[in-house]
Amino acid sequence: MKKLFISVGLAAAGTVSLQADYAPDLNSMQTTKIWSASASLRGFYDDNYNTAHDKQGSAGFEVSPSLQLSVPLQQTEIGLKYTYGLYYYQTRQNQGNDPVDQSHQVDLWLDHAFTERFQGTVKDTFRYGREPSLLNPNGGPQSFSRINGNNIANYANASLTSDWTREFSTVSTYNNSFYNFQNSGTTVANLSTQGASQAGLLDRIDQSIANDFRWSVSQQTIVLIGYAFGWVDYTAGEPIQQSATTTFYSNDRNYRSHTGYVGFQSTVLPNLNASVKVGVEDDQYYRQSYSQLGPYLVSTASYTYAPGSYVQVGIQHNQNASDIAALGSNGRPTLSEESTVFSASLNHQITAKLLGSLVGSVQDSTYNQGAYNNNSDWIYSLGANLSYAFNQHFSTEVGYNFDDLQSNVPNNSFSRNRFYLGVTAAY
Secondary structure, three states: OOOEOOOOOOOHHHHOOOOOOOOOOHHHHOOOOOEEEEEEEEEEEEOOOOOOOOOOOEEEEEEEEEEEEEEEOOOEEEEEEEEEEEEEEHHHHHOOOOOEEEEEEEEEEEEEEOOOOEEEEEEEEEEEEOOHHHHOOOOOHHHHOEOOOOEEEEEEEEEEEEEOOOOEEEEEEEEEEEEEOOOOOOOOOOHHHHOOOHHHHHOEEEEEEEEEEEEEOOOOEEEEEEEEEEEEEEOOOOEEEEOOOOEEEHHHHOEEEEEEEEEEEEEEEOOEEEEEEEEEEEEEEOOOOEEEEEEEEEEEEEEEEEOOEEEEEEEEEEEEOOOOOOOOOOOOOOOEEEEEEEEEEEEEEOOOOEEEEEEEEEEEEEEEOOOOOOOEEEEEEEEEEEEEEOOOOEEEEEEEEEEEEEOOOOOOOEEEEEEEEEEEEEO
16 A cells, blocks of 8 residues: 555544535534535644655645525425635645645535335535545545555445334435545556556446335334345556566456445434444445455444533444455455444533543454455544534634544555644634
8 A cells, every 4th residue: 555645634523434424414414504614723733744754744734614504395305515725734845845735625415305105305515625534435545655646535325214104114215325435547568667546546436225124013113124235347447467477457356245234313312322233245246257346334323421512433344345455375365344333422511611521442454355354443533622612603612633544555554644723723
């Protein structure tokens, strides 16, 4: 894995990338006004902005304005949010390099109630920049490494909830993730000298369709059974690895998946919610005549112990892309990674104006095939944040983020510390 420089996501919640949902949270975005605006200014120190084995630090600042429109109609809500990020790094300025990174994010959502029994939702999030936790949200060590260039990631989701009877309902979903990285252009002639490009390794379209059959066994509990079909197509068409007899291309890592699962959602107590989906996933790498059977798991729980104070925990196991393609003894390149992430967060309302938060995760990413088959990279993340609201329009915050990657891949391991202090104005 090439350890390149990473843009700074300075919010403490940004240290846990795998379990994040990159479509916007409708509840958090709803406001009593049709429009709202905010702007944040943060100063920071990052002791390893290259996320490299050999550290190099820099002080800098971030400016991030955003504008949001939310239009509630009788049966429909339409929302749009734009967020711009500018990041300045003093060390890069001193070295004569471009000191500025920029990012753009556009969130679009639409909720529509066709009838009392049929509701549909469409969400889309477009990202443009270099921030790894935004460009690679599905986990794996590459989620913590910057990829140079102007890169694009888009995440779309559509769902239809149908209440057929008082007890029985279905939820049908379609997900689409699109990735395009600027670093490209590897050919068979230069593969041995410059290696596979990030586009060759990571450009892809990741799609899935799923249907859940749900039964309300009580007012507090829903049980479900479901099936999902997924397909991942690598789109760059570039060579990624070469043996004495075979050249492997991006699409040699294409695969299809079949997942069956059961689960439940329950309000165990008025202040305690839990949900679990557990099952089996069958991944078929049809261009490699290789298949793999593994577990599927998504589980979350949330406990509110006081007004404004709550604890959340989660565990998720999923397949994700890898930017390693080294050939194994059986002649296959690295096909993917299996990642399991344990996450926990705590938000505590210390006073009416002072809020503290802790967020952390432990992630195990195991390489599938290739030279590092069955070897694991371990990623540890921790974030702490204190924010003080002077009033509804102005607040200040201070925080610390820590990331640590332990890898069997040579020169992949690194640790990183970030400190930040900032102010936010909102209207």
